[in-house]
Amino acid sequence: xxxxxxxxxxxxxxxxxxxxxxxxxxxxxxxxxxxxxxxxxxxxxxxxxxxxxxxxxxxxxxxxxxxxxxxxxxxxxxxxxxxxxxxxxxxxxxxxxxxxxxxxxxxxxxxxxxxxxxxxxxxxxxxxxxxxxxxxxxxxxxxxxxxxxxxxxxxxxxxxxxxxxxxxxxxxxxxxxxxxxxxxxxxxxxxxxxxxxxxxxxxxxxxxxxxxxxxxxxxxxxxx
Amino acid sequence: xxxxxxxxxxxxxxxxxxxxxxxxxxxxxxxxxxxxxxxxxxxxxxxxxxxxxxxxxxxxxxxxxxxxxxxxxxxxxxxxxxxxxxxxxxxxxxxxxxxxxxxxxxxxxxxxxxxxxxxxxxxxxxxxxxxxxxxxxxxxxxxxxxxxxxxxxxxxxxxxxxxxxxxxxxxxxxxxxxxxxxxxxxxxxxxxxxxxxxxxxxxxxxxxxxxxxxxxxxxxxxxxxxxxxxxxxxxxxxxxxxxxxxxxxxxxxxxxxxxxxxxxxxxxxxxxxxxxxxxxxxxxxxxxxxxxxxxxxxxxxxxxxxxxxxxxxxxxxxxxxxxxxxxxxxxxxxxxxxxxxxxxxxxxxxxxxxxxxxxxxxxxxxxxxxxxxxxxxxxxxxxxxxxxxxxxxxxxxxxxxxxxxxxxxxxxxxxxxxxxxxxxxxxxxxxxxxxxxxxxxxxxx
Numbered sequence: 227x228x229x230x231x232x233x234x235x236x237x238x239x240x241x242x243x244x245x246x247x248x249x250x251x252x253x254x255x256x257x258x259x260x261x262x263x264x265x266x267x268x269x270x271x272x273x274x275x276x277x278x279x280x281x282x283x284x285x286x287x288x289x290x291x292x293x294x295x296x297x298x299x300x301x302x303x304x305x306x307x308x309x310x311x312x313x314x315x316x317x318x319x320x321x322x323x324x325x326x327x328x329x330x331x332x333x334x335x336x337x338x339x340x341x342x343x344x345x346x347x348x349x350x351x352x353x354x355x356x357x358x359x360x361x362x363x364x365x366x367x368x369x370x371x372x373x374x375x376x377x378x379x380x381x382x383x384x385x386x387x388x389x390x391x392x393x394x395x396x397x398x399x400x401x402x403x404x405x406x407x408x409x410x411x412x413x414x415x416x417x418x419x420x421x422x423x424x425x426x427x428x429x430x431x432x433x434x435x436x437x438x439x440x441x442x443x444x445x446x447x448x449x450x
Numbered sequence: 451x452x453x454x455x456x457x458x459x460x461x462x463x464x465x466x467x468x469x470x471x472x473x474x475x476x477x478x479x480x481x482x483x484x485x486x487x488x489x490x491x492x493x494x495x496x497x498x499x500x501x502x503x504x505x506x507x508x509x510x511x512x513x514x515x516x517x518x519x520x521x522x523x524x525x526x527x528x529x530x531x532x533x534x535x536x537x538x539x540x541x542x543x544x545x546x547x548x549x550x551x552x553x554x555x556x557x558x559x560x561x562x563x564x565x566x567x568x569x570x571x572x573x574x575x576x577x578x579x580x581x582x583x584x585x586x587x588x589x590x591x592x593x594x595x596x597x598x599x600x601x602x603x604x605x606x607x608x609x610x611x612x613x614x615x616x617x618x619x620x621x622x623x624x625x626x627x628x629x630x631x632x633x634x635x636x637x638x639x640x641x642x643x644x645x646x647x648x649x650x651x652x653x654x655x656x657x658x659x660x661x662x663x664x665x666x667x668x669x670x671x672x673x674x675x676x677x678x679x680x681x682x683x684x685x686x687x688x689x690x691x692x693x694x695x696x697x698x699x700x701x702x703x704x705x706x707x708x709x710x711x712x713x714x715x716x717x718x719x720x721x722x723x724x725x726x727x728x729x730x731x732x733x734x735x736x737x738x739x740x741x742x743x744x745x746x747x748x749x750x751x752x753x754x755x756x757x758x759x760x761x762x763x764x765x766x767x768x769x770x771x772x773x774x775x776x777x778x779x780x781x782x783x784x785x786x787x788x789x790x791x792x793x794x795x796x797x798x799x800x801x802x803x804x805x806x807x808x809x810x811x812x813x814x815x816x817x818x819x820x821x822x823x824x825x826x827x828x829x830x831x832x833x834x835x836x837x838x839x840x841x842x843x844x845x846x847x848x849x850x851x852x853x854x855x856x857x858x859x860x861x862x863x864x865x866x867x868x869x870x871x872x873x874x875x876x877x878x879x880x881x882x883x884x885x886x887x888x889x890x891x892x893x894x895x
Contacts, residue, residue: 241698
């Protein structure tokens, strides 16, 4: 992916760019908000990683101008403070995701991949979604394997729906807690891992060959 | 009993003032009357002497002539003269009395049937030669003078009392309002809103100046607190950034590591940096909660339902650690709060129970309502915490089992307590006999 990295901390930006390159992306660094808007006009990017606190024009204003000018490319905000109010504000202004510093490259990569494939809100929620032989209906809370219904408790079902929605992309634990549990914190105990294990068992009981891949130290992925 | 409240002090003052005013009014009335009586007495005695002359016995012809003369004189027209014989029969004079007053001074009233006289004084003296001379005068120069005077007093003192009463009420209201404003500010600050200030009206009055001084003090405290918060935030951030970088490098090395020993060592190093990052996250989380901003996003929720939901969610997690998690009665209790923070608090308490009890222990989650307190209770049948050490358990970084080197940064309960305080509640640790009972109490709706 071709990423514009807007970050005024030069060392952090350099490190992050190097790590993004390791993950197979290209990253152009700009140090302030005005230059970021200029760079977006000059060239086409696949995504923007935007620090919230910037000299000249802060991150939220850059985001505002981008959206006002009809730029729809995905934006991931970076913030030093993990305050939920900041997060809500960023998302309301049109950010696609939010990452709290210090940024873990694997986490950022997973989130970049997740936001890159278009936005989920285009998809009608009453429709079923599928990945491989697994089909789920988020609205009816029903799941099927090869057309046969699979009965799942609430948490396991929501977990499966999120994995199917992001098939072939890694979901980190933080992402799972945010999206499945709607938590803005990561519990100490391995709740996510526990429920992945229970989901796996249920799917295997239904005759499914374990479709969930564990990505060591990062998270989980559903093979399509 | 000494009055302490502004209201009782005002009431006491008013009562004392009222009594003093009435006493003054009555006293003034009495003294005035007595003075008038004394002056009238002097006058009639003087007239009496003047008519009778210095000779004793007096000369009847002279006495008669003087009475006639004085009765016509402008300056003596208000004095009545009556000369009677020893049997009381009229000899001369300008008034007639039904009875001759006894010798000396006496008081006359309307009963004496003297035209135009309701209150008066008489002086009667034997002036010799079988003559008794009575001089008399009114003590009330105007008709119904006394009742008029009472009316004047009631009106005058009454309006004074009304003015003072109004003044006190106004004064009391003013002071009460200022005190209320100050108390509201103090309450807001106790609730964590450090930006609240006492209203100032720019009048430069004593109250205004006090409010300004109070606000300056708050500004100073806020600046100091900001300083401390910034320092801890800065430390957490400044340490987190290099630590995050370190963790990233370790993760990269882990991916490239080719011997099992190296991988194991790197895994441990990564786990340790994760534990440190987690601790900083907890410090920043507590700082965020204590800031009070999240209160703006409070919404109505059911604490009992939340306890059930999280209890059910955590049961398999506890089971994996060979603990049993029971969900006790969880009646619906409406509260106003932050769902995510309350979830985190309940999860923390359950995790705490699992971590500090031996395998095979039972942890029980329940909800209860007591008055206007909604309580979320997590109790275990483990070893518990001795009463004298429970305060340590709530202290930041206060870990009780340092020697056993268990995992945990000692911020878990501090975080729960911060969440309780944000909800204007409290966290209490009690003896569950056996075991520990943690009670998270918040205000019920």
